Amino acid sequence: MHDRAAVARATGDLGTARELARRAADEFQVVLGLEHPYTMAAWTNLAVFAAEWGAVPQAYELLQPVAERAARVLGPDHPDAIRAEANVTLIRRDLLGPSPDEEQEVLQRLVRALGPAHPAVEAMRERRYLHRTLDPQPF
Incomplete structure (x- = not known):
């Protein structure tokens, strides 16, 4: 379901993406618990889809606790924790305006964790939300 949400987003169907992402996040939470990396990735993507849909305040409310939990x-210094923090930074930018020092600090942490050419690093440089793809699930 999580991958179907990513496909729907890639094709521009943000409403379906958001609905599928919500179902995936809820199901991961039930099966794996709140602290499992797949669950946190699914909630991160749900928040990103919400922000892309235009529900930026709701996206912040969804993502802030996930970023804290991931850290x-x-x-x-885990890449998923930094990705979540980067998205919080970008959402805050959309809500409150730019914070160049904060954005640069998160970017540098991403570069250290993932390397300068990683797609997440490129997305942060371009101030695009960072999505998290998941490996195939064993269930």
């Missing part, structure tokens, strides 16, 4: 569970 606590995975560690603040």
Whole structure:
């Protein structure tokens, strides 16, 4: 379902993407728990889809606790934790305006974690939300 949400987003069907992402996040949470990396990735993508849909305040409310949880569970230097923090930074930018120092700091952390040519790094440089793809699930 999570991958179907990504396909719907890629084809421009943000409403379907958001609906499928919500179902995926809910189901991952039930099966794997809130602190599982797949669950956090699914909630991150749901927040990103919401922001892209135009529901930026709701996206912030969804993502802020996920970013805090990812930093606590995975560690603040884990790529998924940095991705979530980068998205929080971009959502705050949409809500409150630019914060160049904060954006640069998150970008540098992404570069250290993923390398300068990684697609997530490129997305942050271009101030695009960072999506998280998932490996095939074993269930």
